[in-house]
Amino acid sequence: MNVRDVAHLARIHLTDEEATEYQSQLDQILQYVEQLSQIDVDGIEATAHAEDIFDVIREDAAIATHQLSQEDVLANAPETAHDQIKMPKVVE
Amino acid sequence: MNAAELTITQLRDAYSQGDLTPADALQSLANAIDEKDGDIGGYLSYDLDRALADAESVDMSKPLGGIPIAIKDLINAEGHPCAAASKILHGKYISPYDATVVRKLRDAGAIPFGRANMDEFAMGSSNENSGIKPCRNPHDTDRIPGGSSGGSAAVVAANTSIAALGTDTGGSIRQPASLCGVVGVKPTYGRVSRYGLIAFASSLDQCGPLTKTVEDAALVLQMIAGPCERDSTCLDESVPEYTAAIGKNIKGLKVGLPKEYFAEGLDPAVKGKVEDALKTLESLGAETVEISLPNTEHAVATYYIIATAEASANLARFDGVRYGHRSAEADDLLGVYELSRDEGFGAEVKRRILLGTYVLSSGYYDAYYLRAQKVRTLIRKDFTEAFEQVDVIASPVSPTPAFKIGEKSSDPLAMYLADIYTISANLAGICGISVPCGTVNEGGSDLPVGLQLLGKPLGESDLFRTAHAFEQA
Numbered sequence: 001m002n003v004r005d006v007a008h009l010a011r012i013h014l015t016d017e018e019a020t021e022y023q024s025q026l027d028q029i030l031q032y033v034e035q036l037s038q039i040d041v042d043g044i045e046a047t048a049h050a051e052d053i054f055d056v057i058r059e060d061a062a063i064a065t066h067q068l069s070q071e072d073v074l075a076n077a078p079e080t081a082h083d084q085i086k087m088p089k090v091v092e
Numbered sequence: 093m094n095a096a097e098l099t100i101t102q103l104r105d106a107y108s109q110g111d112l113t114p115a116d117a118l119q120s121l122a123n124a125i126d127e128k129d130g131d132i133g134g135y136l137s138y139d140l141d142r143a144l145a146d147a148e149s150v151d152m153s154k155p156l157g158g159i160p161i162a163i164k165d166l167i168n169a170e171g172h173p174c175a176a177a178s179k180i181l182h183g184k185y186i187s188p189y190d191a192t193v194v195r196k197l198r199d200a201g202a203i204p205f206g207r208a209n210m211d212e213f214a215m216g217s218s219n220e221n222s223g224i225k226p227c228r229n230p231h232d233t234d235r236i237p238g239g240s241s242g243g244s245a246a247v248v249a250a251n252t253s254i255a256a257l258g259t260d261t262g263g264s265i266r267q268p269a270s271l272c273g274v275v276g277v278k279p280t281y282g283r284v285s286r287y288g289l290i291a292f293a294s295s296l297d298q299c300g301p302l303t304k305t306v307e308d309a310a311l312v313l314q315m316i317a318g319p320c321e322r323d324s325t326c327l328d329e330s331v332p333e334y335t336a337a338i339g340k341n342i343k344g345l346k347v348g349l350p351k352e353y354f355a356e357g358l359d360p361a362v363k364g365k366v367e368d369a370l371k372t373l374e375s376l377g378a379e380t381v382e383i384s385l386p387n388t389e390h391a392v393a394t395y396y397i398i399a400t401a402e403a404s405a406n407l408a409r410f411d412g413v414r415y416g417h418r419s420a421e422a423d424d425l426l427g428v429y430e431l432s433r434d435e436g437f438g439a440e441v442k443r444r445i446l447l448g449t450y451v452l453s454s455g456y457y458d459a460y461y462l463r464a465q466k467v468r469t470l471i472r473k474d475f476t477e478a479f480e481q482v483d484v485i486a487s488p489v490s491p492t493p494a495f496k497i498g499e500k501s502s503d504p505l506a507m508y509l510a511d512i513y514t515i516s517a518n519l520a521g522i523c524g525i526s527v528p529c530g531t532v533n534e535g536g537s538d539l540p541v542g543l544q545l546l547g548k549p550l551g552e553s554d555l556f557r558t559a560h561a562f563e564q565a
Contacts, residue, residue, distance in 0.1 A: 001450050003446060006446050006449050006450045006453070007446060009449050009453060010404060010433075010445050010446055010449040011408075011411065011426070011429040011430050011433060012430060012433045012434055012437070012442055012445065012446070013430035013431050013433070013434040014434065014442075018439075018442070022442070022443055022446060025443060025504055025505075026443065026446060026447055026450070028505055029396065029447060029504065029505055029508075030447075030450075032392075032393060032505055033393040033396060033397055033460070033464075035389075035390065035393055036390060036393050036394065036397075036460075036463050036464060036467055037459070037463070039390060039463075039467055039470070041463060041466035041467060041470075044466040044467075044469050044470065045466070045469055046462055046465035046466050046468075046469065047465050047466075047468040047469040047472055047519075048295060048465060049281075049295050049325070049521075050281040050282075050295065050472065050518075050519070050520060050521020050522075050549075051281055051282050051325070051327065051521055051549075053282070053324075053325070053327070053328075056324035056325075058321060066322065068188050068189065072188040073188070073414075075186065075188065076184070076185050076186065076188070076414070076415040076416075077414055077415060078184070078412065078413075078415070078416070078417070078418035079418065085413065085414055087413065087425065087428065088422065088423060088424050088425055088427075088428060089424075090425050
């Protein structure tokens with residue numbers, strides 16, 4: 001693995017020092033988990049979840065007590081303008 | 093009477109006899125925190141005025157009427173800060189709503205009081221990864237309290253809380269409970285709603301109590317368990333009367349001892365304490381039998397692929413856009429993401445996001461993530477087969493007592509390997525409890541050791557019955 005490529009995918013900026021440190025630590029961890037390639041998993045189903053429940057559905061309707069006001073939502077935003085979250089310009 | 097030193101049941105009695113009021117209890121806790129927590133660091137903050145205001149409208153006839161409960165910092169409680177001990181949220185986020193577990197605690201009369209310290213985003217086994225400040229073991233402040241719910245365990249052990257909520261993704265309730273000498277329960281996956289909890293690994297996370305007694309743990313779990321319309325992974329199963337299991341005998345109970353959990357790597361002094369505990373269970377009428385969980389050796393590798401993969405997806409939401417830290421250095425969109433996440437996340441969180449991103453990335457998914465999910469099936473099958481022979485499984489919680497702060501922090505893999513006895517329960521989705529079983533002396537300190545009991549899916553009553561019988565013996 002190349003830690004710089006992965007960091008870009010994860011949208012994390014790394015300093016050179018961090019990149020060197022993580023590269024060696026992650027290589028060591030990957031070497032350890034390599035043991036799983038030795039296990040015979042032919043015909044074994046994957047477990048995504050420890051319980052066998054699927055397709056939990058509810059009525060597709062808003063529930064009044066589960067709503068936050070615009071004010072509540074914006075209260076935690078780092079920058080706001082005109083009752084919206086402000087971001088740097090995306091399209092030049 | 094110092095309310096801070098009481099258990100839930102004792103405090104309830106003191107209330108009903110008119111010896112104390114919730115305001116007295118909150119004031120005692122605040123005094124105890126001010127006196128002791130500077131050395132321990134179990135709390136990130138507490139808000140006495142808010143709690144006193146809550147106390148005024150509390151229904152004292154409810155099961156937890158007027159009982160203050162410390163809340164791990166990744167559980168939302170309306171009006172309280174919630175930061176998962178991360179710089180990316182700390183000082184920048186006030187919960188606009190209650191997690192279901194907090195709502196349920198309030199409905200039961202409890203008062204959320206204090207934000208318990210933890211490893212950042214619950215990633216760690218020592219609390220050294222808290223992004224805010226270290227937390228120390230009350231039994232020896234040079235040592236770690238365990239993690240990730242280290243603050244929750246430390247404040248219960250230090251008598252700076254009555255009880256606490258924690259979360260357990262790979263042992264994060266049971267291991268700190270063991271190292272701090274308190275009771276900790278990881279419920280069956282789906283037993284307790286995860287709505288309003290900051291997610292780490294969604295197929296593994298569960299919320300549960302840390303308390304001074306087994307009975308208190310049963311009481312709290314009784315109140316927070318049950319179906320939740322806002323968490324589709326929460327089981328639609330009614331909650332049994334856990335407190336009814338308290339005081340029942342364990343004659344004829346079959347206790348399985350996984351041979352892989354008593355093998356190489358287990359500290360001899362810890363092993364001795366656990367073996368003493370097993371003799372006690374036998375003297376109470378339980379029958380112990382050796383069992384095998386053959387895929388144990390693969391559990392750590394499986395866990396660290398699945399947990400980091402899920403974490404990399406869950407933590408994508410911390411991008412500097414809608415809430416939390418936004419870098420002042422960023423001048424374009426990519427910069428907002430990359431710099432905010434670099435400045436906001438600590439080293440272990442970055443390491444796990446990177447690992448998780450890699451194992452999910454194109455070309456590697458089948459070799460790592462999908463394969464780990466298949467091995468997870470094998471690990472789960474080990475437990476299904478074991479529970480055909482036994483009622484509960486007993487083992488150590490952690491291979492060693494609490495180690496010294498800094499002792500393992502430079503070697504992430506060594507730290508991961510110490511989770512060997514706890515992570516399989518999360519992979520299998522079963523329930524577990526840690527109950528104190530004595531202390532071992534190391535470097536002049538008496539350090540607690542916990543006995544782990546694992547139960548079948550939804551077998552929490554078996555755990556409470558067994559742990560309580562042991563605790564009272």
